[in-house]
Amino acid sequence: MRKIAVDAMGGDFAPKAVIEGAILAxxxxxxxxxxxxIGKQDAMLEVLHDLEYRKGAIEMIYCNDVIEMHxxxxxAFSQKPNSSIGVGFKLLKEGQVSAFCSAGNTGAMMVGSLFTLRTLGNIQRPPIAGYFPLKNGNFSLMLDIGANADCKPEVLMQFAELGSLYARFALNIESPKVGLVNIGEEEEKGNTVSxxxxxxxxxNKKINFIGNVEGRDLFEGKADVYVTEGFTGNVLFKMGESLYEYAVSQGINDPLINRMNYxxxxxxxxxxxxxxxxxxxxISSPLAIKNMILLAKKQIESNVVDKIKEVFS
Amino acid sequence: MRKIAVDAMGGDFAPKAVIEGAILAxxxxxxxxxxxxIGKQDAMLEVLHDLEYRKGAIEMIYCNDVIEMHxxxxxAFSQKPNSSIGVGFKLLKEGQVSAFCSAGNTGAMMVGSLFTLRTLGNIQRPPIAGYFPLKNGNFSLMLDIGANADCKPEVLMQFAELGSLYARFALNIESPKVGLVNIGEEEEKGNTVSxxxxxxxxxNKKINFIGNVEGRDLFEGKADVYVTEGFTGNVLFKMGESLYEYAVSQGINDPLINRMNYxxxxxxxxxxxxxxxxxxxxISSPLAIKNMILLAKKQIESNVVDKIKEVFS
Incomplete structure (x- = not known):
């Protein structure tokens, strides 16, 4: 039995949206x-009471604390070991579950990852990798999208290596093209870091580097992996998300813009x-939670963590 | 008579697109x-030969050199004083024209601005200000969008002051709201610089600072002036432009997306x-050139350069 732990208390619409999403998944x-x-007993049972699901498909673990969004x-992570996030990392660390998902406090998820799981080998700063939508219907992996606002060049290089391994094993791309998000094509362009x-x-011989990608290239999918400091990556991502919301309000139904939907x-x-x-x-909806859980399944089955461990240790 | 100088040799489709745009303007x-x-005689006359326009409205000044895009x-600016860009700055410096516009080498336009015109007062790094489209039909001014990839905090503060003055005098906004492009709402969020x-x-008492604006806020027009390092500003702008091109290809006709069109x-x-x-x-088209010239007119009439001079000297 493979288990995917989900923070039932994480997100603006938790626990209802999370539980509904879990049942969909x-x-x-x-x-x-x-x-x-993982969540508070009363809150979870109140939601589950009205819902139908295959009992064996969902297990519940109770905690008595929650790390709030702000x-x-x-x-918070140190002071609330019995929060849903604290318990999730404990289960993952002990191997009782194969993955842990949360729409809650991202910073606390990062801290839990660093303190409880630890980084692999000599990895300095684990990035958050975002799925950036492309015109061709696929996604590129953009990293980082917000965990690391300032990055040294060496850290960006690790993002490139990590993104390559992820794209290769979790997304099945043979020799992933890596592009550096930058403000010009030529190698002398950019800021000091880029x-x-x-x-x-x-x-770097470990990656298939294709050079700089500019803002205008991003939707074209010039590369499978877009390397960027978390600052720029985060602003780009959030702008895309807001554009999707705007498009919905305008009745625009377009395959690229629809995939800017988180x-x-x-x-x-x-x-x-x-x-x-x-x-x-x-703001995760049940649909988002469902897809997050299915993403976890895909990642578990790819064994990408073990592949990264092999390379970096 | 007020004169607006235009680099007839600047841009991928020069001189034809520029001259056609000038005639439209x-x-x-x-x-x-x-x-x-301002351009090479033969090249200009060949284009003008086929076109009709009110003779008094357009003057020609010949140069024998061109600074190419790359x-x-x-x-290039030092070695080609008789290039169209070199001549344009000379005319502007001497007061023979009231503005100079070019769709040519942006770096050379920056160098000409710095070397020939000089910065005003204690301004450290002049920004390029982009018109960022908003859902409400207006634009916010985003600065910088590419001239200064790395910015010190003090430079960002000058961008805020410059943007405020520009918004007040050239865009007639009484007390322009200034937002800092950032990756969170709270003041402690962001990278070291932000x-x-x-x-x-x-x-800063000279500006109406409203705090951070995130990627998702940009189209909302939370502020009239968006302050950002040129790196992020450039990537955002170019992504927007490419989205407009994509939307056209998909037959999407939307007021916000249409204004992402440069x-x-x-x-x-x-x-x-x-x-x-x-x-x-x-890649300026005749329409773009026309609008660039009309923007120059608006800026001339606002006397914004004098206003900035008063404040910064």
Whole structure:
């Protein structure tokens, strides 16, 4: 039995949206999978009471604390070991579950990943990898999208390596093309960090570096992996999400813009830590939660964490 | 007579697109305006030969050199004083024209602005200000969008002051709201530069600072002035432009997305230098050139350069 732990208390519409999403996912998961919902007993039972689901598909683990969205991540994670996030990482660390997903406090998910699971080998700063939609119907992996606002060139190089491994094993792309998000095509273009990162990427034999990608290239899918500091990545991603919301309000129904909807990918993996961790959007709907859980399944089956461990240790 | 100089050799489709755009603009400008086209005689006459226009509306000044799009800006500007860009800055410096517009080498336009016109007062790094489209039908001014990839916090603070003055005098916004492009709402969020810039902006009495704006806020128009390092600003802008092109290809006709079209604003002013300088997109069409020239007119009439001079000297 493979188990995917889900933070039932995480997100603006938790626990209802999370539990509904988990039930949707349960109906699509094979029988050897089980979803482990972690949350406060009363709150969970109240929601589950009205819903129908295959009992064996969902297990419940109770906790008595919650890390709220605006709590300080490090402090909250240390002070609330019996929060849903704290318990989730404990289960993952102990191998009782194969993945942990939460649409709750992203900072606390990052802290849990670093403190409880630890980074793999010499990885300095695990990135959050976002699924960036392309015109051709696929996604590129953009990393980082917000965990690391400032990055040294060496850190960007690790993002490139991690993104390549993820794209290869979790997305089945043979030799993933890596592009550096930048403000010009030529290698001397950019800010200090991107100029230095370009040289590291160019000379790195472990990746298939294709050079800089500009803002205008992003939807074209010039690369399978887009490397960027979390600052720019986050602004780009959030702008895309807001554009999707705007398009819906205008009645625009377009395949590219529709995939700017955070619900489609459902979540973003934290890569480079010793376990499968997926973070979701704070406003996650049941559909988003379902897709986050299915993403966790895909990532578990790819064994990408073990592949990264082999390379980085 | 007020004169607007236009680099007839600047842009991928020069001189044809530029001259056609100038003629379109001439038909909309009042009689006390004249467009001064600067370019190679043969190339200009060949295009003009086939076109009709009011003779008094367009003057021609011949040069025998051109700074190409991919030349090194500083080197090219020094070595080609008789290029269209070189001549344009000379005319502007001497007061023979009131503004200079070019869709050519942006770096050379920046160098010309710095070397020939000079910055005003203690301005450290003049930004390029882009017109960022909003859901409400207006634009916010985003600065910088590419001239300064790395910015110190003090430089971002000057962008805020410059943007405020530009919005007040050139865009007639009484007390322009200033937002810092960032990756969270709270003041402690962001990268090192944005965190430090936040403190400077918060304590600056000359501006109406409203705090951070995230990627998802940009189209909402939370602020009239968006302050950002040129790196992020450039990537955002170019992504928007490519989205417009994509939307056209899909038959999407939406008021917000349509204004991501660079042709609508036509150009972007370089602010903080001693003169009216507008740069256009390399792929500028006649429509874009026309709008760039009309933007120059608006900027001339606002006297915004004098207003900035008063404040910064």
């Amino acid at each position: 349960a109906s699509e998961l094979p029988e050897n999978y089980q979803i482990v919902l 709590e300080h991540p490090t402090r 100029q230095a990162a370009y040289q590291l990427l160019k000379n 619900e489609v990918a459902g979540g973003s993996p934290i890569i480079g830590v010793n376990g499968n961790v997926i973070v979701g959007h704070g | 001439a038909s909309e400008l009042p009689e006390n305006y004249q467009i001064v086209l 030349e090194h800006p500083t080197r 965190q430090a810039a936040y403190q400077l902006l918060k304590n 042709e609508v604003a036509g150009g972007s002013p370089i602010i903080g230098v001693n003169g009216n300088v507008i740069v256009g997109h390399g």
